[in-house]
Amino acid sequence: MIDLNNRELAAATFILAVIAYCLTNPKVRPSIFALVKCALNWKLAFTALACWGVVAAGIWVLKAVGLWNETLLKDAVIWSIYSGTSIAFRGVNELDPNAKFKALAMDQIKGVIVFEFLVNVYTMSYSMELIWLLLMILVTVLIAVGETDEKNRLAVGFFRFVQGSLGFWMLLFVVHSLWRGRGELLGLQALQAFVLPIFLAILMIPFGYLVSLIAGYEALFIRLKLGRRQPLDLRLYSQFKLIELGGLNSSRLRRMGKLLGPRTSWPNDHDQVDHLFVALGQTMRDPLLDEAGDFVWPPEQAWSIGPVIESMKEYRNLVDPLIGKLVDLENSAVQLMSKCLADEQLRSDMMDGMRSRLTEMEGTIEIAISFPDLAPRVRKLDRRFQDYAASVDDLYRMAIRTDDKEWESWRATVEMYSEWCCEARERMEIAILQYD
Numbered sequence: 001m002i003d004l005n006n007r008e009l010a011a012a013t014f015i016l017a018v019i020a021y022c023l024t025n026p027k028v029r030p031s032i033f034a035l036v037k038c039a040l041n042w043k044l045a046f047t048a049l050a051c052w053g054v055v056a057a058g059i060w061v062l063k064a065v066g067l068w069n070e071t072l073l074k075d076a077v078i079w080s081i082y083s084g085t086s087i088a089f090r091g092v093n094e095l096d097p098n099a100k101f102k103a104l105a106m107d108q109i110k111g112v113i114v115f116e117f118l119v120n121v122y123t124m125s126y127s128m129e130l131i132w133l134l135l136m137i138l139v140t141v142l143i144a145v146g147e148t149d150e151k152n153r154l155a156v157g158f159f160r161f162v163q164g165s166l167g168f169w170m171l172l173f174v175v176h177s178l179w180r181g182r183g184e185l186l187g188l189q190a191l192q193a194f195v196l197p198i199f200l201a202i203l204m205i206p207f208g209y210l211v212s213l214i215a216g217y218e219a220l221f222i223r224l225k226l227g228r229r230q231p232l233d234l235r236l237y238s239q240f241k242l243i244e245l246g247g248l249n250s251s252r253l254r255r256m257g258k259l260l261g262p263r264t265s266w267p268n269d270h271d272q273v274d275h276l277f278v279a280l281g282q283t284m285r286d287p288l289l290d291e292a293g294d295f296v297w298p299p300e301q302a303w304s305i306g307p308v309i310e311s312m313k314e315y316r317n318l319v320d321p322l323i324g325k326l327v328d329l330e331n332s333a334v335q336l337m338s339k340c341l342a343d344e345q346l347r348s349d350m351m352d353g354m355r356s357r358l359t360e361m362e363g364t365i366e367i368a369i370s371f372p373d374l375a376p377r378v379r380k381l382d383r384r385f386q387d388y389a390a391s392v393d394d395l396y397r398m399a400i401r402t403d404d405k406e407w408e409s410w411r412a413t414v415e416m417y418s419e420w421c422c423e424a425r426e427r428m429e430i431a432i433l434q435y436d
Helices: 006-024 029-039 042-064 070-089 097-107 111-121 126-146 150-180 188-225 232-246 250-265 270-284 312-340 344-355 358-368 376-399 407-435
Strands: none
Touching (some): 070 188, 126 150, 188 250, 312 344, 312 358, 312 376, 344 376, 376 407
């Protein structure tokens, strides 16, 4: 029988209560089944199994050096499910995975790890653990909700104070318990329990970084399959250039993806791919260029068709008519979407309606990417315009793709691209207001 301490029993109580509520509530139950289906996705399942394989390898090493015994199996399983899996997926959605994993590594040699170990050794009564855990959950949720609105800043500060007070109270309890039973920390068994989570975390961090690296490349490679279709040899060449520029730097990959936006699939030949990544490499050298749409492409030397555009007025004379066309194309798409996305039977009508304006879209884009060289004072606005043009173009191309996607998947993808398009237009409009 697994021997759970009072804190683990309290946590299990809350988990079982939540599961019971979800399974008995007909409104929530479908979401649970959808979550389970998502968790069984082969990529997620394989990563989780690989994570637990790393844990098993770590246990084998600890056993070989005499720092493992069977009584630690429960601790290892709980650590694997919660902390281990969390570390494995920690960098997937992070904008700066390098900083995140560096902080995790530093935590392993700080006093906080000792404190966490002591907290797990000394627990209160079951009822007190229930109360303490409930308060921590409520305060954490209130902080998370409060941070969604700047108006709640004072309330968030108060609840952070409450959270810190609860932690300080636990620290006092641990120090008191440690003084009363200081002999319990002596001996091989205590050393084994102390080493286990630290060693497994140190072992898991490189694995988690590898997962974040693979996820970063996968996100970039997926973009090559979206938007404008590229021949296989051109797509493979683009993948090679991505790997050449990104290397093993996970944070660099995130910044590349953020700057590239949907332009990854725009080049039509190998020379244009080279121009794309030369321009991207130059942009990456400037730490200030870090917003979506801050990437200028084509490069200045690529398709210059006239003198340098020096003034904002001259640039606006060229770009304003194109903005009008793109906004009209976006509005037309939104009208079709509001009419057709609610009914699967109207999917073909929406695709046909957007396909009928694709030639107009392509002509607008060709003009947008063929501007003369730009003076520095107008480049910031041009970045926003190019980002919006790429987003409208991708929205149309995603909507008319003929892949045999399930209805729900196709609709969700189109809606997501519509949101990105709207966000790109808002960024462009803000930039226009700043220059007016």
